[in-house]
Amino acid sequence: MRRKLAAGNWKMNGTGNALSELAELAQQVSPGDAETLICPPATLLFPACERMRGTPIVIGAQDCNSEDAGAFTGDISAPMIADSGASYVIVGHSERREGYGETDATVAAKTRAAWRAGLTAIICIGESGDDRAADKTLDIIADQLAGSVPDTATGENTVIAYEPIWAIGTGxxxxxxxxxxxxxxxxxSLITRFGAPQGTAIRLLYGGSVKPSNAAEIFTAENVDGALVGGASLKAADFTPIIKALSQS
Structure with a gap:
């Protein structure tokens, strides 16, 4: 059985005061609910991990460099993330692919760096609106899976998040x-590539304007194991209903 996962990506939002939302969320989530992950800005990783110690909430990062250390001003490495107490890292988000020119090869290298540090990588894939209109969605997804997911992916070290770019933050x-x-x-595709045990074990998340009002319907899909949520994860009052809908699916 794949454990359901509700992951919140805070993006470039949140200062120290936002930790109060984590405290509120921790009060609303029980150990029997879906696994709940928050990925705050890098500045909040350590205090978030400390604040959530002993609660059902786990903490992850939003990106990492593909190298473990070096002259990469402003970047954060996977070992640094692990040292903060976090256990996940998002790689290949469309905002990184589009805004920073990250390729599938870059995403695969970051994934391997995450694994070396003992982190679980959430690998993001998804098509643009033009791709969807041109009926190229499955071709794009196939290419991104082949190029972004290394050959040693397992259900323990990898989560894949499908986020249609045209649905992210657009409603x-x-x-x-x-x-x-x-x-x-x-x-x-995963079963074909990795075999039934591993291909079946890797969790698949949906992301793209997930809200309390549409979460329950989305979670009826057999191969949707959870969600990668943006804006609706910033407030406990908005994220909690999504977590509860997933837990009951």
Whole structure:
């Protein structure tokens, strides 16, 4: 059984005062709920880990360098993330791919760096609006899976998040049939590549304008094991209903 995962990506939002939202979230989430992950800005990694110690909330980072150390001003390495107490890191988010020119090879290198540090990598993939309009979605997904996911991926070290770029922060959400189509395609691709045990064990998240109002429907899809949530994860009052909907799915 794959444990459900509700992951919140705070992006470049939150200062020290935002830790109070974590405290509120920890009061709302029980150990029997879906695994709950918050990925705050790097400045909050250590205090968030300390604040959430002994609670059901786990902490992750939003990105890492592919190298363990070196002359990379402003970057954060996977060992630094692990040293903070965090256990996950997001790699290959569309905002990194588009805004910083990260390629599939870059994402794969960051994934391997995460693994070396003992972190679980959440590898993001997804098509643009133009790709969707041109009926290239599954081709894009296939290419990103092949290029971004290293050969030694397992259910323990890897989570894959499907985030259609055109749905991130726009309020637009694919139909349930579209979400099912892509998640089933990803699952079948993983089973073909890694074999049934490992291909079945890797958790698949959906991300893209997930809200309390649409979460329950999205989570009815067989191969949707959770969500990667942006803005709705910033407030405990918004994220808690999503976590509860996932826990009950």
């Amino acid at each position: 637009k959400v694919p139909s349930l049939d579209q979400i099912i189509e892509v998640h089933d395609f990803i699952r079948n």
